[in-house]
Structures are given as structure tokens and as C-alpha cells.
Amino acid sequence: MSTVLRRIAVVLPAVLVALVAGSAPAWAHTELESSSPAADARVATAPTTVTLTFSEAVPAATARVTVTGPGGTDYAAGPATGDEGTLTVPLRPLGAAGGYTITYRVVSDDGHPVSGTVPFTLTAPGPGAAAATPSAAPATSAAAAATAPATEPTAAEGDGGAPVWPWVVVAVVVIGAGVAFALRRSRA
Structure with a gap:
């Protein structure tokens, strides 16, 4: 025994x-390894693109990336492109100095969605600030964003597993x- x-x-x-x-x-899910601009960076010159580097390859076709600035304006000028674990998103000329947030949602190799945010601060007005005229459009965009219902992931998109x-x-x-x-x- x-x-x-x-x-x-x-x-x-x-x-x-x-x-x-x-x-x-x-x-293991993919993780954001770095970004340009970096998280919490203070930049004086407005970037023309944002770059996100992940710990594994993420398909650009299913990635969603937005860059929101003061007043709720989205400055992303097109879809994410990239290869392997790096995504690049072109930007419209950034506007007012202040806080900007890169928001991303990608799908990891195991099929689970991964999302997050990268805040950065533009310390001087960008080239889009000169073109902007005071109007109700930014306020309307901010109001629409504030009243828009938050989208919940569907069962197929959920991070459950x-x-x-x-x-x-x-x-x-x-x-x-x-x-x-x-x-x-x-x-x-």
C-alpha cells in the first residue's frame, strides 16, 4: 500500500x-507593448499618425482605433494598417492643445477582443486649430457622443472565454x- x-x-x-x-x-492575450505617442506623453508637435505595437500579430482589418481630442472630435483619418504586431493610423491635423486619447480594440490570436486607451497631451495647438472656426459642430459631436448608447460586445465578441x-x-x-x-x- x-x-x-x-x-x-x-x-x-x-x-x-x-x-x-x-x-x-x-x-495569454495580446498586450499593448508600446505606442507613439507614448502613454501619458506630453508632445509639442502634433503627430500625423499614431502607432500601436502589440505583443503578437493582430489583424489590421478587424482593428478599431480612434483618436479623440478636446471636445470629443475624432481625428482618425482612416483605418488601421500594419503587419505583424504593429498598427498605424493616419490622423487629420490635430486641433486645440489639450488631452487626446487613443482608443483601440483588436482581436488577439486566440480570438478574444482586447481593448484599451492611451492618453497623451498636445502642449501646443496643432495645425487643425487654425482651420477650426467656432461653431456648434464640436459641441454637437460631444453632445452626440455623451448621449449615444454605449455598445456592449455581443456574445461572440465578449472577452469571456x-x-x-x-x-x-x-x-x-x-x-x-x-x-x-x-x-x-x-x-x-
Whole structure:
């Protein structure tokens, strides 16, 4: 009987480690590694593009990137382009000095959506500030953005995914039942 317990003491931890190690790739999602402008950067010259670099390849065709400035104006001038893990988005000439936010939503290799924001500050008015005239358009855009309903991801887009812990619990129960069966059988 002590031989059986020793075998179990060796095999059970090895099986649990294999289960957890095997599920580790499911926990990994792409992450934003860097951006230009960088997060919380203070820039004096208005950028003409923003660049986002991720920890793995992300398809540009499904990426959504916006660059919102003071008053809620979106300055993205086109869709994201790129290869491997880097996306580039062209910008319309930035306007007033102040806070800008890059908002992104990409799909990781495992199919889960990943989103986030990168704030930066333009310390001097951009070239679009000279072209802007006082009008109701920025206020209307801000009001529309404030009253627009927030979009919730659909079940297909949700970041849910199947949790790993139920599988670990099932594996422990099955292994425990096998151990109990083996012990009863060795006693007989």
C-alpha cells in the first residue's frame, strides 16, 4: 500500500502541473507593448499618425482605433494598417492643445477582443486649430457622443472565454476517484 501512495504522491502533482501548464496559453492575450505617442506623453508637435505595437500579430482589418481630442472630435483619418504586431493610423491635423486619447480594440490570436486607451497631451495647438472656426459642430459631436448608447460586445465578441478552473476541478475529482479505486482494489 505504501508503494501505491508513493506513486500517487508523484503522479498527482505531475498531472496537475501538466494540466495547468497546458492551459497557460489560453490565459495569454495580446498586450499593448508600446505606442507613439507614448502613454501619458506630453508632445509639442502634433503627430500625423499614431502607432500601436502589440505583443503578437493582430489583424489590421478587424482593428478599431480612434483618436479623440478636446471636445470629443475624432481625428482618425482612416483605418488601421500594419503587419505583424504593429498598427498605424493616419490622423487629420490635430486641433486645440489639450488631452487626446487613443482608443483601440483588436482581436488577439486566440480570438478574444482586447481593448484599451492611451492618453497623451498636445502642449501646443496643432495645425487643425487654425482651420477650426467656432461653431456648434464640436459641441454637437460631444453632445452626440455623451448621449449615444454605449455598445456592449455581443456574445461572440465578449472577452469571456471558457474559464480553466472547472477543468482543473474535474481533473482533480477524476484523479481522486482513480486513486480511491486503486486503493480499494489494492486492499482486496
